[in-house]
Amino acid sequence: MNSSSRIVLGIVIIVAVIAGVFAFSQSPSTSNNVPATKNEPIKLGFIGPLTGDGAALGQNARAATEIAVAEVNAAGGIKGRPLEVIYEDGKCTGKEASNAANKLINADNVPVILGGLCSGETNSFAAAAEQAKRVVLSFCSSAPSITQAGDYIFRDYPSDLFQGSFAAKYVYETLGKKKVGIVYVKSDWGSGIKQVFSEEFSKLGGKIVAEEGYDQAARDLRTQLTKIKAAKPDLVYFLGYTEGSTVGLKQAAELKLGVPILGADGWDDPKLFANAGAAAEGVMYTVVSAPLSDAFKAKMKEKTGSEEVLACSPGAYDGVKILAQILASVGTDSTAIKDALYQVNYVGGVSAARVAFDKNGDPVEANYVVKIVKDGKATEVK
């Protein structure tokens, strides 16, 4: 063996020996208590898209989180200790989110992760968090599959079982359309809503004349839209995130689709309307209706400069407030936090009149409205 071989082998052996001694002399780590030094901050993790698809929603939710954290700390923190949030960019993809979660759980040792925003994010790390017994509180993930994700997995945003049914009823009964073509992004969220909508709409007596999926990264939906146009629907149900929908709406206009378009909560993004311009005129979408308070709206406006509070922010704000209360009463042990969450009965929040969790960790209330886009702004359809 020549000299460089020997060196490499030597290093490997030394590393292995150290690691081996370390591994077998330690008991498996279950403690996730943050050292209780007087003024050490209590850290939570946040995962959401800060760039890429849904970045506007993510940044808005971050702003709401920061406001909530500032309020908690201004009122004395958690029994004197400041609350701190570590923000990680999930990019609305499973891969980034699961890496972010691994880091938050293993390196930062947080007891709770506030997030993900996109369902794909949450689903990618829910199992790992469950295994590590860390609490996950998602403020925007709506895929029905999350209901069964685990004992430690919560959300204060309703499952799309409700959104899909709401949309199906609205299309069939209120809009009176009987034939629908669906174009949907192939993600947890998109596939999830499509599934529910199809079932409900068919049960009501409607017909799904076409179903075309597209990759989240696809920017040319003309193929899908051409096939949908050929199927002659009365309405197109378009389930997409910001970037795909921007191109999709423009291409639908170019292809002269000619029928009304209904979207879902992923469209609650001003960037979408701004970029799609005339192509977005008259489109509608369903979104969770949150009571919001004037105080909250004012603070958001001060922080973000915009009147619009986006879909995921109320849940993030309430999430922080609820967690702060729980941390103050039971401390930082994640199992204790989990148990306390199931007992929560939070009123006066901005995301819903009452926030409480059912046995699956899902919120007990779900209310939706339909918004319509006119002149680049979305307003509620009364």
Add this chain to the structure above:
Amino acid sequence: MERMFFAQLVANSVIAGALYTLITLGFNLIYGATKFTNMAHGAVAAMGAYGVFFATREGWGLPLSIVAGVLVAGIVGVITDRLVFSPLRKKKARASVFVIASLGIFALLQSILSITFGAQFWPLLPPGTGRVFDIAGASVTEVQLWILGSAVAASGILFILLKFTIFGKVIRALSDDEEVAKMLGINTDRMIGVIFFLGSMLAGLAGILSGFDTGVQPTMGLFLLLEGAVSSIVGGIGSLVGGILGAFLLGFVENFGIWFIASQWKGAIAFGLLTIFLIFRPRGIMGKD
């Protein structure tokens, strides 16, 4: 299949074929001279598109921006040749070295775009720009007509250039046999640089038009390159006419293929076609054995 739908598919196929033609022309030109697959070609196309993105954001106005974008692409292409491929040629590196280096350039260029402009997708034109025409029942946008027109013009100009000018003859001599060309006194290294400039400008144009058609994203280069490479191989590497045929064949197979297969498989169709050709007819439609 209903007539309107058929017309739309035909239109979509023709536009796709035209776009791929622009890429394959540049790609084939460079391949002919250098005999390796330049994986950076797509990134150069992206550069052109972002050149326009930058210029329009600075308020330069559309025509000037397009010129700027095309020039940026050409210049970047030449730089990659001067800095990387030319030295490698002098070292007489083997073909795989060129390819690996070109992969490196591709990754580097793409990352520069991501860092400078961000990774997200931007439309290149403000919404609502350009008219939409109804041609035999198919909706075709103004931009798409520009794509078709550019492809025709570029092919025509290139054809005339190669066949009837001395410059063109030099290029052909070089592509045929670099050694002989050198012996004839042609400064092959400099000529290859010029060829890179031309080919890269074509790539830039393709990128710009693709950007107008949908939008720009730093990752747009790879897809364009692969479509161009598939077109070239299917048509017969080294043959410009073959490249054009390959481009249109690809466009048609992709767009008509989705009538039978679910549309999400569209991307894989190109590569399926490539695989089939590589197995059964590697020399392509027009290639010589």
Add this chain to the structure above:
Amino acid sequence: MSYLLHLATFFGIYAILGVSLNLLIGYTGLVWIAHAATFAVGAYAGALFATKLALNFFLAMLLAMLVAGILGSLTGWIFSRLGGDYYMLASVSWNYIVVSVLINWESLTNGPLGISGIPKPSLGELSFAEPTKFFLLTLVLLGIVYAAARFITNSSFGRVIKAIREDEQAAKVFGYNTLMYKVAISGMGAAMAGIAGVLLASYIGFVDPSSFDVMESIFILAIVVVGGFANIRGSLVGALALVLLPELLRFAGFPAEIAAHVRLGLYGLALILFMLYRPQGIIGEYKF
């Protein structure tokens, strides 16, 4: 400490990938830009065996190796008849096709949603879930792959594949069925990549198609280039360098949004610079 362990585990996984790719590119001259796809096949196969069929991790790994190896041999058989550039392009297109299948064949792969809840390795009472133990497992597997690679390349089989790299025509003239050798090495390299795939799937607990695109294949290529072609130890060095590099960036304070892009740019730059000025890599002797 735990973050260091995290990096070390990634090093181990990518070292396996680097070594296995080196067998194809460095030793046999097959420029395969689809190792991420091979990696993906192993990862998904392992994930499916471990979740849907609830097989023991080690059994799942063996089966995944088999699946990856067979598929690798098949693609080797189909593609390696092609000359240099065409082989490379075919490999890129193969990468694309595999990712497309992973995204679209939803009934098998769960599409873009990916497969989550992949268990950590265990053998009866002994569990490797704890990070340190997992790292040791990775190291052991790396050791096995390393030894296997050394064995292959130092044997007479190894001599033949090197001859194929240098002059395939000559090898044929001497009576060697070069295609079969290429198929064999493609299969072996693929099986090794399968090991890495199952390790990664278990480590993160989640796989989805987006981790296995052409960029990832370029990254693995960079490991081989930086370490040195035809140098097994070199691939370890290359993996070490390329896994640690982004971490140095983190300390240099690059904001999170652009860190990933800077990393990609550096890999690209590394490929360019090494090809220009040091084609033999850091510790290679073989000049490509």
